[in-house]
Amino acid sequence: MRKQFICGEGNHQLSFYTKKTWILLPIVALLIMATLSLSIPAGKVYADGAKIGIQSEMGYQGKIKNQKWSPVKLTLTSDRDISGDLVVQIQDNNGNRYQTSYVQQVDLPKDTPKEVVIGIPGTMLNKDNNQILFYEGSYSKGKPTTFATGKSYLQASPYQGALIAVLSDDPDTMNFMNVLNGKGNSLNVFPLKADSIPTDPMLLSGLDVIVINNFASDTLSEPQRKAITGWVNGGGTLVLAGGAGYAKTAAPFADIAPVVANGTASVQSLSELEKLGGKPLKLDGDFTISTAKVVEGAKIGIEADGQPLFASHAYGQGSVQYAAYDLAMDPVSSWAGHPDAWASVLRSNLPMTGSQNGMIYNSLMDNLNYVLEYFPSLKMPSFTLLLWMLIIYAVVVAPILYFILKKADKREWAWFLIPIIAVIASVSVYVAGSSDKTRELAHTINLIELNGQGDAVKSTASAFFTPRSGNYALEFPANTYLKTGGARNTFGGMGESKSFVRVEQESTTLELRDMSQWSLAKVWADSQGTEEMGRLAMDLKLDAKGALNGKVTNETINDLTEVVLVVGGNAYKLGDIKKGEAVAIPQDPQQIIKFVSGDLSGMLFPYSPNDPKQRERDILSNYGYSMGMVNKDAYILGWSKDHLTNYTLKGAEVDSDQLNFWIQPVTMEWGLSGEINIPYGFLSPEVSQVNTPMFGTFPHGVEMGQGTVIAEFPLISEGNIQYSELSIKGTKLNNNVTMEIWNAKKNEWEPVSDTNNVHTITGNPEDYIVANRIRFMLTAKDQTNFMMPELSVKGEAIQ
Structure with missing residues (x-):
């Protein structure tokens, strides 16, 4: 539950809007603050000119995933040569008055279809909450042109089960997995055409699994192969299979594959696969499998005649799975136990429970929306100072001014002196309340998910503070994908605002239009793949009594504070660990929290009157619920305030408060003997x-x-x-x-x-x-x- 506490000077964890209320109260009490005007956007004007037809295709076979970046393929045909901005404009689905527009510059030759791909975040789309526009020249100066044919809006409903894309010579490969839908799971298997694979890994993020089986992968372009590899690096699951055709399947992905193929063999039974599927499996003769040697770091799932039948290899945040047989080959393909076997193989790679109650949930970063309002840089002015200013004003205006004017027999001067004093008091109160609100500021939360190998996926949520009304153009690094939220206005309400996002090779630009004075604009940023951010190295052992011993070494790029190791149902408080230093696992019971169930965040960061750890507690709590963390999970977490995400305004970096949440899964290296x-x-x-x-x-x-x-x-x-x-x-x-x-x-x-x-x-x-x-x-x-x-x-x- 979100809570706010109002307290005295020095409390920096109050909500941004609670602080502003304290600032405005004395001004309202003095009746000297003018109401800020909100700009009203001009109505739409459609230009005469080119006749443009449009066709659209959403996601993959019309399916998108909630909050995942999805490709929108738009095909445009114009009756004359024309250039301009193609804009996909999406309204907020929560009834708020703001919109995000995704912009791409296009050139349309006469009578020649032009295909344009734009990435948008997955959400419910219908004719009432989005539209597609074309501005001749640019959206900032041109006028929108109506489309002569086709729908000028998108329609899609997020799919919450697993999306399994199959690249194979046989389009029915993996269709056996659809049997699991009759058992309560939710998944969709569909053939993936080679020419539909994007060259941007971010646009693959809506897929849970890509299966390449008995397919000549070298026919894919180099950018497409790099996109698939980048998608795995960012958390995707790639399955490489094909039996006798495995070599042609895996050749372009040899660097990330779990095995090195060295030939084929014939087997007469697959007993371990039969156990995995739980149903009798009769081969009726020789069955061809590929033979291979497992690479260092890969794990064998099951074997057949001494050869790995399944193997897996972690790559970045994702994984690559190897299957030694052609997934479309009978009798295994039609075997009744095949779906159950693959449900086990892909157990941790498919969100098979995501749609079971039919609800659409916000993403983790969306749930941190309100945490962004705890803006450390925007400090509440001294209440004592404002109180004294109010008292002085009341004393000056009432008895002192009256006494002076009476003695001078100039009481009629009060008609102009009182307004002058009111203006002076107004300026004084405004200066006292806005001394730290005269420049652009940012409050940024970074989620750093380490993979234990030296890389991490970074997700960012940021609030941008505008000291003045108007338009602002923010520049982000290249390959950054942005989603924006509504701009809170001066009085804490939602203002009518617009944002325009343009993703280009050199940078990503976000233009915020019609911003009010003292507003917060929310922006969520995702980047392709992983970043080198180090790891938390762990040397953990269990003694004969089952007690945990060992040490943790900070091999990340930053000093970390309040590091906690969670394993075996215990949370071990490791304290602060500087970069390059190591700490031993504590044995003092006071440094160990044993929890059977419940939210660990409240145990690590208890509520208090001043609540200095409100941000940390809310971030950890939201992460725990979003990821379905339970007391038996094993992970290590920590915090830092280094600048890990920077964006600029007019070439200058925006001054930013940053709080970084680091988390890494724990894998026990048992070292048994x-x-x-x-x-x-x-x-x-x-x-x-x-x-x-x-x-x-x-x-x-x-x-x-x-x-x-x-x-x-x-x-x-x-x-x-x-x-x-x-x-x-x-x-x-x-x-x-x-x-x-x-x-x-x-x-x-x-x-x-x-x-x-x-x-x-x-x-x-x-x-x-x-x-x-x-x-x-x-x-x-x-x-x-x-x-x-x-x-x-x-x-x-x-x-």
Whole structure:
């Protein structure tokens, strides 16, 4: 819940608009402040001239993803040569009076179709909230030309399931995945035409998975191949497959592929794949697979005759998956277990639960909108000073002035002296209240998501303060994509404003038009791919009692403050870590927060009267809910105030307050030898399938409707482990939920007893291991909430 506290001088965390209210009160009390006028935009005038026809195509096969950048392909045909600005203008969907226009300069030769691609953020689009305009010359000077044919608006509704694009000689490749839609998942598989692949990785961001199977990838242009690689680097999932045709599929992506292919082989059975799919698989003869050697850092999923059948390799924020067979080849392609097998392979790469309740959510950065209003640079003037100025004015105007004029017998002078004194007092109060509001300022929040390899994806939300009314042109670095929010006016309301975004090779320009005095314009910035920002290096070990030891080294580009390591259900306060320095994992109980459920942000940054950590608490809380973080997740976070995002106005950098939130996932490097004992909380389950009308994970636990959820505990990926005991705690979720565990040997689900809330397997743990994972299913009779079960393991590392 958003809260504001009004307190005395020195409180810099008050909302920007709360501060302005304090400034305006004395002015209103003196009746000396004039109302600011708002400019009224001129009505539209359509020019006579060229007749232009337009056709539009949204996203991929008409599908876009909410808040993801999507391509809009516009085809224009003019009856004469003409040049100008093509503008896609989008109104706010929340009833506010502002709009963002995406601009691109185009030249239209006579009677020659011209194709233009513009990137826009995914949102609900209809004829009432957007329009396409063409301005001869430029939008700032020209007049809009009506389109002779075609629709001058876009129509689209964001798709919230998974979008899987397939580049293959067989357009039906991966269609088997559509079976999962009948099980409650939400995904869409469609063929991707080579000529529709953009050369800008940002315009691929609406896709969750790209599958390239038995396709000559070298026929793609170099910019297209770089776009796919950049998209993976920024968080996409690329699947490379093809069996005997794998070499031609993967050749242009050899640098990021999980394997190096070295030939083919024939197999007569795929027993591990059969276990993964949970259904009988009969090959009826030889089945061709590609043979390969796994590259350093890649992980094998399952094998077939000693060859990797599935393998994966992290690249930047994304991953590349390898499949050793042609995904369109029978009998595996039509095998009943094929969808379940791939649901497991892609378990962490598909947002299969995003559309289960049919609602569209704001993005994380949108949810930080109100946090931008806690503007540290705009300080509240001293209340004591304003009070004394009011008292002095009252004393001067009333008894002192009266006494002086009476004694001089010039009381009629009061008619002009009182207004003069009022003007002087007005100017004094205005100067006192606006001393820090005479120049352009910015308040910027950067989200830095480290991948642990030295790179990060940076997302930015910024509020730009305008000291005067008028137009402002801001310049951002090249390859920056912008989305804008409404401009708050002087009195805290939404003003009618317009913004124009032009993405060019050298830079991205944002023109803010019709800004009011003392307004805040909100802007969200995304950049292509990742940036080199370092990492938090971790050397973590568990002792024989299951206690965590080790150290964390700051190898990022900045000093970090209030660093916290979250792993195993505990939050370890590491304090401030300077660049290049290391700190040991604390053993003092006062530096360790143990939390079963709930929002960690309130535990790290408790509410207080002055609330100096309101921004940090709200950022962490919004991130936790947006990412579905729970107490069993493992990550490390920290803060800095360095300038990581800069934009300019008239060539000069805008003075900016910046708060940077750093976060990186934690992967335990077990370094095992001999006996192992991994306690509860270190091996977190991952959801692979959902068959329920509502499902979500939140800091307070899991919420689901009537139906089933299948999840998997990942086991230790290092070395060769012989398990002696598997123990699942939290099996008695509540009276509405039952649990089953998958027996891979019997190929069936087994009920889990809730005796003592713990289910222990000894003697035959290998019967329950599928692709180095333990699979379980939860069934809810009605809408409910609960905490996910936990797993502990015992065994021995075999050398």
